Amino acid sequence: ICNMMNAPADEYFTFQKGPVDETGWVIKNVLSLPIVNKKEDIVGVATFYNRKDGKPFDEHDEYITETLTQFLGWSLLNTDTYDKMNKLENRKDIAQEMLMNQTKATPEEIKSILKFQEKLNVDVIDDCEEKQLVAILKEDLPDPRSAELYEFRFSDFPITEHGLIQCGIRLFFEINVVEKFKVPVEVLTRWMYTVRKGYRAVTYHNWRHGFNVGQTMFTLLMTGRLKKYYTDLEAFAMLAAAFCHDIDHRGTNNLYQMKSTSPLARLHGSSILERHHLEYSKTLLQDESLNIFQNLNKRQFETVIHLFEVAIIATDLALYFKKRTMFQKIVDACEQMQTEEEAIKYVTVDPTKKEIIMAMMMTACDLSAITKPWEVQSQVALMVANEFWEQGDLERTVLQQQPIPMMDRNKRDELPKLQVGFIDFVCTFVYKEFSRFHKEITPMLSGLQNNRVEWKSLADEYDAKMKVIEEEAKKQEEGAEKAAEDSGGADDKKSKTCLML
Incomplete structure (x- = not known):
């Protein structure tokens, strides 16, 4: 100064x-x-x-x-x-x-699904009427019954990734939201194709997983009859969020993001990947040519964004465990009610109850591979395991840490035992409660229980094999000890104090 x-x-x-x-x-x-x-x-x-x-x-x-x-x-x-x-x-x-x-889907990629040029002999899509585009699109979409899109046992294995895009579009027509909310089919096609491109080519959390979660959400709503608790707009948002729920997944979990101090971990404090999937999904909707909700009013659009947040963040299993008791109370209460109308009113008058059920639906969708027929589940489980092992390799090489058994490919023989534990401590609750809530969802619980029998059989087989190996090793050890005692027996009989010459 x-x-x-x-x-x-x-x-x-x-x-x-x-x-x-x-x-x-x-x-x-x-x-x-x-x-x-x-x-x-x-x-x-x-x-x-x-x-x-x-x-x-x-x-x-x-x-x-x-x-x-x-x-x-x-x-x-x-x-x-x-x-x-x-x-x-x-x-x-x-x-x-x-x-x-x-x-973003290119014009050529859109043409591969929406074949206006081929069928209407028009070069520019803007020259087509919306009714014409809807008609030619629906002609090429798969039949939902023959593709088993209404079935809990649905498998994506026979369908190409391009075919899954068409199946995804078909589901929006099946819940009758395309016409009701005036969704331009060009925008719907571009959005669906862009979502597919947003998934990385990782071992498990790829587009096929994203589609399967969307298909299961559709099946819970329609075949499982959970749609009765939700408006058409809510069902529209839930289905779209299910397709987007793991978009841009990196093949590693939240814990790895934190351990590696990745940019995502520095940006998001909790539910790291889930928040990234949400932000990616919202970014797509900011582009008018991708905004399938573009003809909603402001209040409706805000509702959609809120439901995206609830649904996608709910796929963090850490939050699933916190909400299980609340869901169980809803199921208990509905079980005591005399009429379906009474149960519908009990749920629909309270937005919190609807969101809890929605969160549980997202978990049931996300884990649905565990309920598929054994020939599907056994293959998917190996994909999940391989992605975990790839993360374990990164932890060992990049982070120089010993991975947990689930992530350690050196302990791959323990997979059946780990699967049984996963079924018992994570999966059984959600499918058991949904089966209690709506008997139409029982096939998911039955599939889960059948797969548990298969995994338990493999786990018991592995345990029996390990027991034989351990017993054989023990026998060899005891034999070696006895041989050592026998070879040293003569020396033991000699005097310790004098020597005879």
Whole structure:
């Protein structure tokens, strides 16, 4: 702080002795302070001349001006930070545009499903009427019954990834939301294809898994008759969210994101991957050419976004365990009711109950591979295991940590035992309660129980094999010990105190 109480008499102020200007204004006293940034660099100087009362600046003035210069420093910092934030925002927009350019369905990809050029002999899709596009699209979509889209036992194995896109579009027609909410079929096709491209080519959490979760959501709503608790708009949002629930999955779980301090982990504090899937899904809807909800009013669209948040975040199994008791209470209450109408009213009047059921539906969909016929489940389980083992390899090599048994490919023989444990401690509850809630969902519980028998048989077979190996090893060890005793027996009979010659 520089405080000149009598500036003209100060030896450092010789450059200004007389009046400053023609008005005769003279500098009598000066208070000057530096303005510094967060790095303590001087970025400016604040100087004050001549107190109004004619007295020199005192300690109180110094305190006030020091506080002021701190504020000025922060103001400059905020301006700098604002500029940096603007640049970061611009960079993000550019990166997002680049990403969208790579993942968004191209016109040629849309034509592979919506064959307007071939069937209507029209070069530009804008020249087609919406009714014409709907008609030609529905002609090429698979029959839902022959594709078993209404069945809990549905398998994606016989269907190509391109065919699954068509199946996905078919499901939106089956729940009657395309016409009701005026969804342009070009936009629906582009969105569905773009969602497929948004899934990475990882071992398990890929587009096939994303589609299976969407198909199971559809089956729970329609075949499982859970649709009666939800409006058409809610069903529309739930189905779309189910398709998107694992979009851009990296093949590693939340714990790995935290251990590796990935950018996702630094961005999201909890439910790391789930929040990323949600943000990715919302980003797609910000593009009008991908927004399948574009003809909703503001309130309806806000409802959809809220349901996306509830549904996608619910796929974090850590949250599933917290909500199980609440779901069980709903099932208990409905079981006591005399009529279906009474149960519907009990659920629908309370948005929280609907969201709890929806969250459990997402878990049931996400884990549904465990309920499929054994020939499907056994193959899918190996895909899941392989993805886990790949993460275990990363933990061992990149993080230099020993993976847990589930992630350790050196313990792959323990897979049947791990599957039995997974069924017992994670899966059984949700399918048992849904079967109690709606008997139409019982096939999922039956499939789960059948698969448990298969996995338990393999686990018992492995345990029996290990028991034989352990017993054989024990026999060999005992034999070696006995042989050692026998070979040392003669020496034991000799005197320890004298030697006979």
